[in-house]
Amino acid sequence: AQSVTQPDIHITVSEGASLELRCNYSYGATPYLFWYVQSPGQGLQLLLKYFSGDTLVQGIKGFEAEFKRSQSSFNLRKPSVHWSDAAEYFCAVPTAMNSGGSNYKLTFGKGTLLTVNP
């Protein structure tokens, strides 16, 4: 089954510094991949998604992610972090719900907590 791994449980960066959050996927074919953000006490907000085509994907809030098949990775990046970016970040991959593979649920990584220092 498709799965994603987020190797970093907790990352701390200074405000204004660049950020890269790692996500590795396990899937033979080209996967669909998602990044979500969860602010404290909030639900999940979709930052960006990759389906096919251009391997560099632009998202909301200044985030981007690059799909690298050779490394089985879909790392999330931001050139300059703001204090409001402090949150939990989740990488996710669709998993088929039926044998026909036509309907999907999301399988999440375990998340990376981002702390931003002033």
Place this chain on the structure above:
Amino acid sequence: GEEVAQTPKHLVRGEGQKAKLYCAPIKGHSYVFWYQQVLKNEFKFLISFQNENVFDETGMPKERFSAKCLPNSPCSLEIQATKLEDSAVYFCASSQYGRVPYGYTFGSGTRLTVV
């Protein structure tokens, strides 16, 4: 509306009591999904609906958990006799399509605390 509305935001139950959570999907969305977030991070898929029909319930602890999505009513997730381990945040999501979940919208969750 354009948001998935989950109620209540917080729910406290004594062990063995019943808990009922509600989710109003975005109008026009045919698919509803319930996830359980335990230990702050891990998301566990519970059940999905296509309109009022259960589509996938492989994640549901069936002996105590049940869920419904009836026409013209919020969807519900009910735990008959809560246990301490049921303490979690329960998220609902809705989607216009089930084929590829690019249209998922999540609610802000219900935090269930079992004491």
